[in-house]
Amino acid sequence: MPRLLTLAGAQTGPIQRADTRAHTLDRLIALLEQAARAGAQLVVFPELPLTTFFPRWFIENTQELDTYFEREMPNANCQKLFDRARELKVGFYLGYAELTPEGQRFNTAITVGPDGQILGKYRKIHLPGSVEPRAGSRFQQLEKRYFEYGDLGFPAFRGAPEWNRPVMGMLICNDRRWPEGWRVYGLQGVELMVMGYNSAAYDPNGGESESAELRTYHSTMAAQSNAYMNATWAVSVAKAGDEDGSGLIGGSCIVSPNGLVVAQAKTLADEVIVAEIDLDDCLQGKEKMFNFAQHRRPQWYGRIVDQVGAEAPE
Amino acid sequence: MPRLLTLAGAQTGPIQRADTRAHTLDRLIALLEQAARAGAQLVVFPELPLTTFFPRWFIENTQELDTYFEREMPNANCQKLFDRARELKVGFYLGYAELTPEGQRFNTAITVGPDGQILGKYRKIHLPGSVEPRAGSRFQQLEKRYFEYGDLGFPAFRGAPEWNRPVMGMLICNDRRWPEGWRVYGLQGVELMVMGYNSAAYDPNGGESESAELRTYHSTMAAQSNAYMNATWAVSVAKAGDEDGSGLIGGSCIVSPNGLVVAQAKTLADEVIVAEIDLDDCLQGKEKMFNFAQHRRPQWYGRIVDQVGAEAPE
Numbered sequence: 001m002p003r004l005l006t007l008a009g010a011q012t013g014p015i016q017r018a019d020t021r022a023h024t025l026d027r028l029i030a031l032l033e034q035a036a037r038a039g040a041q042l043v044v045f046p047e048l049p050l051t052t053f054f055p056r057w058f059i060e061n062t063q064e065l066d067t068y069f070e071r072e073m074p075n076a077n078c079q080k081l082f083d084r085a086r087e088l089k090v091g092f093y094l095g096y097a098e099l100t101p102e103g104q105r106f107n108t109a110i111t112v113g114p115d116g117q118i119l120g121k122y123r124k125i126h127l128p129g130s131v132e133p134r135a136g137s138r139f140q141q142l143e144k145r146y147f148e149y150g151d152l153g154f155p156a157f158r159g160a161p162e163w164n165r166p167v168m169g170m171l172i173c174n175d176r177r178w179p180e181g182w183r184v185y186g187l188q189g190v191e192l193m194v195m196g197y198n199s200a201a202y203d204p205n206g207g208e209s210e211s212a213e214l215r216t217y218h219s220t221m222a223a224q225s226n227a228y229m230n231a232t233w234a235v236s237v238a239k240a241g242d243e244d245g246s247g248l249i250g251g252s253c254i255v256s257p258n259g260l261v262v263a264q265a266k267t268l269a270d271e272v273i274v275a276e277i278d279l280d281d282c283l284q285g286k287e288k289m290f291n292f293a294q295h296r297r298p299q300w301y302g303r304i305v306d307q308v309g310a311e312a313p314e
Numbered sequence: 315m316p317r318l319l320t321l322a323g324a325q326t327g328p329i330q331r332a333d334t335r336a337h338t339l340d341r342l343i344a345l346l347e348q349a350a351r352a353g354a355q356l357v358v359f360p361e362l363p364l365t366t367f368f369p370r371w372f373i374e375n376t377q378e379l380d381t382y383f384e385r386e387m388p389n390a391n392c393q394k395l396f397d398r399a400r401e402l403k404v405g406f407y408l409g410y411a412e413l414t415p416e417g418q419r420f421n422t423a424i425t426v427g428p429d430g431q432i433l434g435k436y437r438k439i440h441l442p443g444s445v446e447p448r449a450g451s452r453f454q455q456l457e458k459r460y461f462e463y464g465d466l467g468f469p470a471f472r473g474a475p476e477w478n479r480p481v482m483g484m485l486i487c488n489d490r491r492w493p494e495g496w497r498v499y500g501l502q503g504v505e506l507m508v509m510g511y512n513s514a515a516y517d518p519n520g521g522e523s524e525s526a527e528l529r530t531y532h533s534t535m536a537a538q539s540n541a542y543m544n545a546t547w548a549v550s551v552a553k554a555g556d557e558d559g560s561g562l563i564g565g566s567c568i569v570s571p572n573g574l575v576v577a578q579a580k581t582l583a584d585e586v587i588v589a590e591i592d593l594d595d596c597l598q599g600k601e602k603m604f605n606f607a608q609h610r611r612p613q614w615y616g617r618i619v620d621q622v623g624a625e626a627p628e
Contacts (some may be wrong), residue, residue, distance in 0.1 A: 184617045229493055
């Protein structure tokens with residue numbers, strides 16, 4: 001008997017700095033409702049969809065910085081989304097900037113069940129960018145300044161009974177390019193990876209750079225290949241388009257355990273993609289080609305944990 | 315100043331069980347000469363190109379099994395290839411079944427420099443298949459029976475001075491689907507990965523199975539994505555076509571550190587693909603997106619070495 005689940009990716013267009021929180025939340029709710037009408041039981045939103053991608057600016061004023069962060073989840077600013085989702089019996093993956101009671105800041109994502117309960121929480125481990133601003137740059141990438149490295153590891157968890165209890169994992173943006181995170185989830189039997197991202201479409205400072213097309217290809221390939229090599233379904237969802245003068249790629253996609261794209265966004269705007277998946281499609285890979293118990297040889301993988309940077313032979 | 319190197323992949327069509335060793339060697343030499351005429355300084359041959367892919371049969375007679383193995387390298391059976399390569403000042407990657415003086419058997423590859431010296435040796439770590447034959451199957455996959463697991467790790471080495479001394483790594487066939495091996499090489503700064511393969515085009519026993527097209531896509535994607543995620547060039551070369559009644563995919567390719575295919579075989583026969591590459595194209599990835607020293611977080615990768623098989627949450 002197949003283990004079916006209908007999934008949606010809710011790509012958003014740009015969320016401008018000037019947009020109100022209430023306006024943005026209404027957009028997310030509209031996407032949720034559209035996905036629910038298409039039968040989706042789980043909706044994946046992007047990384048940091050409640051605000052603009054603020055790490056592109058050097059913000060020295062802590063009060064201003066705090067406006068981008070959530071002190072609890074849910075909170076008054078996004079309760080409406082949680083309420084509407086529970087009403088529709090739809091779960092969701094949501095990224096947000098987290099400020100803990102102890103004053104720690106993380107780039108975080110949660111997965112919420114159809115009953116409104118938080119099923120899993122993840123804090124981004126592979127933070128890109130820098131701590132110090134680059135002098136003379138119009139735009140920064142200051143995730144390493146504004147966030148601490150995730151401290152929860154890669155904790156797989158079970159999805160809701162209504163979803164056939166898939167083993168789920170979460171990643172955020174840059175994490176999706178790092179096979180280590182995928183493999184740690186793979187070693188927990190992941191069947192469904194959910195991920196949001198904000199990825200630059202070009203170098204906003206005009207340096208030598210890849211095209212938006214190449215960057216979208218990399219984004220899709222990272223999802224395809226890591227889904228294949230871990231025999232899991234994956235949903236990878238963008239905030240896209242021209243956000244406050246800085247371009248973001250789209251390309252949100254749903255990918256099978258064979259590494260095939262089964263749905264992909266066509267625009268750089270608010271757009272819902274949907275697929276009905278069978279979680280048991282993971283079995284062929286997990287039992288044959290990627291049967292880890294039969295084929296892995298960890299005694300030769302030591303450098304992966306013993307070493308951070310590369311060390312070339314003489 | 316660019317660090318240029320002209321590479322070739324020398325895909326072979328099938329090597330039938332009835333083919334003589336001398337005939338097969340002449341085919342390999344012809345491919346080497348064709349590659350040299352096209353300017354290649356390094357030619358990558360497939361996995362086990364000196365014979366048919368014998369692990370598809372259950373061979374109980376040790377004397378018969380031994381005919382597929384090389385007791386030293388080079389030896390009288392393939393000296394002519396080594397001599398011609400040195401004459402042409404062309405290096406090569408060659409796979410072979412190795413029988414050591416101590417009686418150990420490995421699925422092995424070497425890289426030979428333009429002066430005929432062996433620069434590096436690798437023994438396949440990710441052996442697919444099974445130890446015991448599958449009852450009632452027309453074809454087997456008995457690599458786990460005929461070979462011991464590679465015992466040399468993933469040892470990066472420097473290529474020849476004439477090649478601009480790239481940091482090189484070798485993998486064999488199924489290894490290319492395992493991101494762990496790639497990453498161990500990545501952590502040694504690999505700039506050029508060379509790999510040969512024999513991959514089934516379909517399930518010869520007629521089970522539910524992927525198409526040859528999907529299998530070729532997986533093979534190419536494994537090279538593309540792992541080259542990208544480790545910011546390295548890669549050459550992946552097939553033995554292709556209908557070999558002793560069993561189909562092998564082709565799709566030999568040369569892939570850039572951006573994960574783009576720059577040359578790919580079009581046939582399932584003897585075919586040379588060539589590309590001039592700049593090793594310094596690896597720098598952008600190694601210094602930015604995949605700057606391991608800046609971005610990796612090994613304290614969260616422990617399961618990769620602590621665990622062999624998958625362990626799902628309750």
